Amino acid sequence: MVVYSRLLTSILAFFVISILLYNKLYLLKNIALVVTILSFIQGFETVTYFYKNVNKIPIDILINDLQGTTGNKNVFAAAFIIKLPFIIYCLLTRQNLLKFLAILSLFLCLFSVFLINARAAFLGLILELTIISIGMAYLRWKDIKSKKHLFNASYIIAVLLLSFMISQHSLKNATKDGSSTYGTVATRLGTLAEQNTSETNVRIAYWKKSIELIKEKPFTGVGLGNWKLYTPLYTNTLLDDNVFSKHPHNDFIEIAGETGVPNAIIYLSIFIVALILTVKILSSERSLEAKTISIIAFASLSGYFTDAFFNFPAERPNIQLLFVLVIAILVTNWLSSKMINPEISKNNSIRIFSMVATLLCLGSIYVNAMVFKSSRAQYIVDNDLAAIDGIDTAMPKLKYEDVNLVFPEIPNIGENSETIGFKKAKYLQKEKRFDEAIKMLDSVHYQMPNLVYGDYLKCNIYLEKKQLDSAFKYGKKAAYAKPRHFYYFRMASYLARVHKDVKEVQKLFNQYNKYRKDQQSYSYYAESLFYSDYSKTEVKKIVDKGLKLYPTDATMLGLKPYLP
Structure with missing residues (x-):
């Protein structure tokens, strides 16, 4: 219901904006001014935040904090x-003070994009500037006002170069120790060439795994919004611990997987049709203003297209608002040249549409309000549980009854991809209401059937109940389903050694080590074998090998005196 409400909101927004803009494209100047002012404020806050903290916190953390109100730096960069x-x-249409404001806003916008270090944004920027440069050069080539055009072009080039040079100098100084993931534009774009296989680029790995899901139901898909239900089957061998990917980082692939390849082609056709309309307008006898609008709108759409290819803007409300705005501008700009019956506004169909749209909006508002209420509840509950994470005897501030009442009926899956029922079950577990907790986990299993976190929670509950056989069963189930998860591996290995099951200890380690090699797993493997009545001579060989790999490991050094 939530995803359909989102889709409905976008569709209604498109129709409403299109109706408002039809034969009123002069309003675009005011829309552009509002966008310019907002971008100025956001850009100013971003740049000042960077320079206030550049020598105070690690550069990687600082760059990740450049996210405005979006909660994610990549989304923030895409919006810019x-x-x-x-x-x-x-900048092109305003004069004097407002033109100066546009120049400052452009400077801060570009400066922010360079600081944020999002590679998809860099590619989108290159594509946009290329489209605008070629399009405007084509329009103004024989224009008698070409001198004005040259002045405007010089402003844009100067702002681009200035923001680029200052930002790159600052980033170069901030990352000169070489420990940062981020760097200059050249460094970041260079990683695209280096990370061109699934072994070096997790996005490519996602895409390859996603093809497997698409092949299952190529025409119908698994259902709109259901990608996250199936993604554990394809990403559990790619991601460590609790890292979870709800999206394949490509909207075209995600749409193909959720609703079928035909719908992905329809989605792609939006951009193809936009290109065709833009070319037709440019080659027509339309006014210079109409042609300029077509270039600006298509350039903006190309920025969205780039982000859709590498991320998932369809899930971001602020990006969707920009998307429908751009599409509405393109369509109304095209329709403004068509002869449409002026009496259409008096037709009953307009009134009917308005009434239906209003009713649908009310339904969408209700669903979105429930999502907002749930998001607030999730924030409170997740922080309450995080405060006692790893402290066995600590109790959360909230009680189960409080948590049960605070969540609305929808959505049933949280933002961190665990079901709301999992959160409730944790409170039941803390209150020693073990049977109720297990019943809760069983009742919500169908909501995320491929997420093994529920099995891990069951394992912990049965362990507290001293039902070790059941704990071992669910511990193994979680560890084998998500073989890169250290805590699942450790729990299952612990229960295997309690059962003196040497073969299971070895099997669990070999499975984990196949995908992930690290000190903590090797150390725990050696310890588990030691306490599993395994041959001490064989344990010594494993410990000796481990100390060659990890010579300072305290656990293996502690075992050494007890081995032959």
Whole structure:
């Protein structure tokens, strides 16, 4: 219901904006001005935050904090990129103080994008500037006002170069120790060439695994919004511990997987049709203003397209608003040249549409309100549980009854991809209401059937109940289903050694080691064998080998005196 409400909101927004803009494209100047002012504020906050903290916190953390109100730096950068053509349009159409404001906003927007270090944003920026440069050069080539065009072009180039040079100098100084994941634009774009296989680029690995899901149901898909239900089957061997990917980082692939390849082609056709309409307008006898609008709108759409290819903007409300705005501008700009019956506004169909749209909006508002309420509850509950994580005797501040009441009926899956029922079960476990907790986990299993976190929770509950056989059963189930998860591996290995099951200890380690080699797992493997009545001579060989790999490991050094 939630994903359908999201889709409905976007569709209604498109129709409403299109109706408002039809034959009123002069309003675009005001829209561009609003976007310019908002971008100025966001850019100013981003740049000042960076320089206030550049020598105070690690650069990787600082760059990840450059996210505005979006909660994610990549989303923040994508929003800047999509808004950038609007700022350029404001620069082209305004004079005096407002033109100066547009220049400052463009500077801060570009500066922020360079600081944020999002590679998809860099590619989107290159594509947008290329489209705008070629398009405007084509329009102004024989224009008598070409001198004005040259002045505007010089402003844009100067701002681009200045923001680039200052930002790169700052980033170079901030990352000169070489320990940062991030760096200059050249460094970040260079990693695209280096990370061109599934072994070096997790996105490519996601895409390859996603093809397997698409092949299962190529025409119908697994259902809109259901990607996260199936993704554990394909990403559990790619991601460590509790890292979970709800999306394949490509909207075209995700749409193909959820609703079928035909719908992915339809989605792609939006961009193809936009290109065709833009070319037709440019080659027509339309006014210079209409042609300029088509270039600006298509450039903005190209920024969205780039982000859709590497991320998942379809899931981001702020990006979707920009998307439907750009599409509405393209469509209304095209329709403004068509002869449409002026009496259409008096037709009953408009009134009917308005009534239906209003009713649908009310339903969508209700669903979105429930999502907002749930998000607030999740924030409170997750922080309450996080405060006692790893402290066995600590109790959360909230009680189960409080938690049960605070969550609305929808959605049933949280933002961190665990079901709301899992959160409730944790409170039941803390209150020693073990049977109720297990019943809760069983009742919500169908909501995320491929997520083994529920089995891990059951393992812990049965361990507290001293039912070791059941704990061992669910511990193994979790460890084998998510073989890169250290805590699942450790729990299953512990229960295997309690059962003196040497073969299971070895099997668990070999499975984990196949995908992930690290000190903590090897150390625990050696310890588990030691306490499993395994041959001490064989344990000594394993410990000696481990100390060659990890010579300072305290656990293996502690076992050494007890071995022959």
